Amino acid sequence: MTGTDDFDAFYRDTSRRLTRYAFGLTGDPGEAQDLVQEAYARAWQRWRKVSGYEDPEAWLRLVVNRLSTDRWRRIFRRRDHAAAQRPEPPAPPPSENTVLLVRAMRDLPPAHRQALVLHYLMDRTIAEIAAETGASTGTVKSWLSRGRAGLAAALGHEYPEGARSAG
Amino acid sequence: MPVDLDEMFADLSRDGDTVPVAPAVAARRRGARRTRNRAVAAALATLLAIAGVGVAAWQRGHRAEPILPATPNSPIRGLEPLGEPLDLGGDRYWSYPAVSEGRVYAVSMPMAAGGDARRNRGVAVAGRTGDILWSTLEDLGDTDIPVPIPGTVLLREAAPQPIMHLLDPATGAERWSLVHELDDDLVFHTDVLVRVHAADGLTEGFDIRTGERLWSAPGGADRPRFNAGIPGGNDVRRWGLSNNEPFSDGYMFQQLTSGRMLIRDVRTGAVRNRIATVLNSQSGLTTVHDGTVFWPVGDEIRAAALGDDSTARVIFTFGPGKGPRGLFGCGAGRVCVGEAADDDEKDSRVVAVDVDAARTLWTAPASFMSRGTARAGRILTGSGRGAALRDDAGRVLYEGPGDIGWIDDGNMLQFQMRPDGKRTTVAVVSAVDGARTVLGEFPSGSSAMGPAGHCAWSAETLACVDGSRLVRYRFTR
Numbered sequence: 001m002t003g004t005d006d007f008d009a010f011y012r013d014t015s016r017r018l019t020r021y022a023f024g025l026t027g028d029p030g031e032a033q034d035l036v037q038e039a040y041a042r043a044w045q046r047w048r049k050v051s052g053y054e055d056p057e058a059w060l061r062l063v064v065n066r067l068s069t070d071r072w073r074r075i076f077r078r079r080d081h082a083a084a085q086r087p088e089p090p091a092p093p094p095s096e097n098t099v100l101l102v103r104a105m106r107d108l109p110p111a112h113r114q115a116l117v118l119h120y121l122m123d124r125t126i127a128e129i130a131a132e133t134g135a136s137t138g139t140v141k142s143w144l145s146r147g148r149a150g151l152a153a154a155l156g157h158e159y160p161e162g163a164r165s166a167g
Numbered sequence: 168m169p170v171d172l173d174e175m176f177a178d179l180s181r182d183g184d185t186v187p188v189a190p191a192v193a194a195r196r197r198g199a200r201r202t203r204n205r206a207v208a209a210a211l212a213t214l215l216a217i218a219g220v221g222v223a224a225w226q227r228g229h230r231a232e233p234i235l236p237a238t239p240n241s242p243i244r245g246l247e248p249l250g251e252p253l254d255l256g257g258d259r260y261w262s263y264p265a266v267s268e269g270r271v272y273a274v275s276m277p278m279a280a281g282g283d284a285r286r287n288r289g290v291a292v293a294g295r296t297g298d299i300l301w302s303t304l305e306d307l308g309d310t311d312i313p314v315p316i317p318g319t320v321l322l323r324e325a326a327p328q329p330i331m332h333l334l335d336p337a338t339g340a341e342r343w344s345l346v347h348e349l350d351d352d353l354v355f356h357t358d359v360l361v362r363v364h365a366a367d368g369l370t371e372g373f374d375i376r377t378g379e380r381l382w383s384a385p386g387g388a389d390r391p392r393f394n395a396g397i398p399g400g401n402d403v404r405r406w407g408l409s410n411n412e413p414f415s416d417g418y419m420f421q422q423l424t425s426g427r428m429l430i431r432d433v434r435t436g437a438v439r440n441r442i443a444t445v446l447n448s449q450s451g452l453t454t455v456h457d458g459t460v461f462w463p464v465g466d467e468i469r470a471a472a473l474g475d476d477s478t479a480r481v482i483f484t485f486g487p488g489k490g491p492r493g494l495f496g497c498g499a500g501r502v503c504v505g506e507a508a509d510d511d512e513k514d515s516r517v518v519a520v521d522v523d524a525a526r527t528l529w530t531a532p533a534s535f536m537s538r539g540t541a542r543a544g545r546i547l548t549g550s551g552r553g554a555a556l557r558d559d560a561g562r563v564l565y566e567g568p569g570d571i572g573w574i575d576d577g578n579m580l581q582f583q584m585r586p587d588g589k590r591t592t593v594a595v596v597s598a599v600d601g602a603r604t605v606l607g608e609f610p611s612g613s614s615a616m617g618p619a620g621h622c623a624w625s626a627e628t629l630a631c632v633d634g635s636r637l638v639r640y641r642f643t644r
Binding site: 007008011016019022032036040041042043044045096097101102103107116120121148151155 | 170172173174175176178179180181182183184186187188189191192193194195197198199550584587
C-alpha cells in the first residue's frame with residue numbers, strides 16, 4: 001500500500017469523526033471544515049512520522065484543538081465583532097438545540113469546552129480524556145463539572161446533577 | 168424545565184455529522200503546497216507585488232469617496248439604507264465584514280464547500296456609494312482575511328510560507344510584505360509592526376508603512392514565550408477584558424521563560440518596566456492606563472508608573488477564593504477589576520479602584536463579565552449573553568441580553584437573537600441614559616458564531632452580510 005493510499009484510507013476512516021469534533025469546538029460548519037482540512041494537510045506533510053504514532057487520530061485532534069484556539073486564526077476570524085456568517089448550502093441548518101448550545105459554549109474556557117466535546121461527541125471516558133490532554137482525572141472531572149454548570153447557567157436552567165456520569 | 172445536555176449534545180453531534188467533508192486529495196494538495204520551498208514563496212511575493220501595482224492601476228479611475236460627515240456622540244435615531252445591496256449572485260457569498268476609514272471590507276467566498284482559501288477574495292467597497300474600490304486576486308496562494316487598522320490593511324498569506332502583506336487601504340496596492348514563521352508572534356500598531364521570532368526570541372519593530380526596521384532586541388537566554396499588544400480598550404473592535412490581543416495602542420508585554428515580564432514601547436522598542444513575576448494564566452490581563460502599568464499576581468493587582476519600577480505597589484487584593492477576570496482603565500486615576508470565585512463564575516463583580524489611594528470606590532455585581540471597557544464616564548461589561556452599562560459611580564443605566572459594542576461615546580449597538588434563532592433585532596442603546604431604541608431586524612442565518620458576527624460598523628456606517636448580499640446603512644441622528 002502506498003503512502004497516498006494509506007493516508008486516504010486513514011482519511012476515510014477518521015475525517016467524519018474529526019469534523020464532528022471540530023464542529024463541536026467551533027459551532028461553525030465552515031470553520032470546522034477549514035480546521036479539519038488544515039489538520040490533515042499538516043498530517044500529510046509529515047505522514048511518515050504521524051502514521052507511526054500509536055493513535056494518529058488523537059494527534060489530529062490535538063492539531064484541531066490548537067488551531068481552534070490559535071491566536072492567528074482568532075485575529076482573522078475577528079472573534080469580537082466580525083465573526084463570519086457562513087451560509088453552508090450543502091448542509092441543513094443546525095437544530096435550535098445546537099444553536100443554543102454552541103452559543104452557551106462560546107463563553108466556556110477552552111479546556112472545559114474540549115473536555116465536554118471529547119466526552120459527549122467523541123464518547124471518551126474521563127481516563128481517556130486525561131490521557132489525551134495530559135491532565136489528571138481529577139482535573140478532567142472538574143472541567144466536566146464546571147463545564148456543565150457553566151452551560152446550565154448560560155442556558156438559564158438548573159442542570160440536574162448526575163444526569164450523565166462519565167467514566 | 169431542566170436542561171437535557173445529553174439531548175442537546177446529541178443534536179450537536181448529529182448536526183456535526185452533516186458538515187460536508189472534502190475529499191482526501193484536497194488535504195493532500197494543501198499539505199503539498201505547504202512544503203514548497205522559499206524560492207516559490209519569494210516568486211509568489213513578487214507576483215503579489217506586481218498584482219498590487221496592477222490593482223492600483225485598475226482602480227485609478229475610481230475617485231476616492233468622501234467620508235460621510237460625522238456628528239459623533241449625538242443620539243442615533245434610525246438606520247437608512249445606503250444604496251442597493253452589493254449582490255454576488257448565486258455562487259459566492261460575503262463573510263468577515265469590517266468597516267474602517269469610510270470603507271467596508273469583506274471577503275467573497277465560493278459557495279462550494281471545501282475550505283479552499285485560494286478562492287477567497289478580499290474586497291474593499293466605498294462605504295457611501297458601494298463602489299468596489301479594489302479586490303485581492305484569486306489563486307495567489309492561501310490568503311486570509313483582510314484586517315483594517317487605521318492607515319493600513321493587513322492580509323496574511325498562509326501558504327506555502329506565512330507572509331504578511333501590508334496594503335494601502337485606499338488602493339489595495341502592496342506597500343511591503345514580511346515573510347515569517349507560523350509560530351512567530353506579531354503585534355500591530357498604527358505605526359509599527361512588531362515580530363517576535365519563535366525560534367530565538369529576537370524582537371523587531373518595523374515601520375508599518377515602509378517596512379523599514381526601526382529597532383530590534385535579541386532574545387537572550389531568558390527568551391520571550393508569550394507576546395501580545397496592550398490595547399487601549401475603547402475601540403469597538405477591541406474590548407476584550409483579556410488584553411491578550413495582537414493590537415497595541417503603544418505598548419506590548421513579553422512574558423519571559425523565567426516568568427518575568429517586560430513592558431515594551433512598540434514605537435522605540437525601549438523596555439519601560441521589568442516585572443519580577445507574573446503567572447501564565449494572568450499575564451494576558453496586563454494593561455496600561457494613565458501612564459501606569461497594571462498587572463495581576465495571584466490574589467493582588469499591582470501597579471507601577473511606566474518607566475519606574477521603584478513605584479510598584481499593591482492597589483487591590485482579592486477576597487478569599489476570588490481571583491481576577493478582567494482589568495481595564497475606567498476613568499482618570501481609576502482602574503476597574505473583574506472579580507470572580509476561582510472555581511466558579513458565580514458572584515462575579517466589577518470593582519472600581521482609585522489608583523493613587525489604592526482604595527475601592529464601588530463594587531457592583533456583574534452577571535456578564537467576560538469583557539469590559541470604559542468610554543467617557545461609562546463602563547460597559549458584557550459577554551455574548553448580555554451586557555451592563557454603568558455610570559462612573561457604578562449605577563446601572565442599562566442591563567440586557569445579547570451582544571453589544573460601542574458606536575461612539577454616546578451610543579452603543581446591540582444585537583439580540585430572537586428565541587427562534589431566525590431573526591436578530593438590532594437596537595441602539597444610549598450611553599447617556601441607557602435608553603434602548605430598536606433600529607430593525609435582520610436574518611440571523613445559520614451560523615452560531617453570535618448575532619453580531621455578520622455586521623460591522625463605524626460611527627457613520629453599519630454594514631451587514633446576508634448570504635450573497637452586502638447591505639450598507641447610514642446611522643441617522
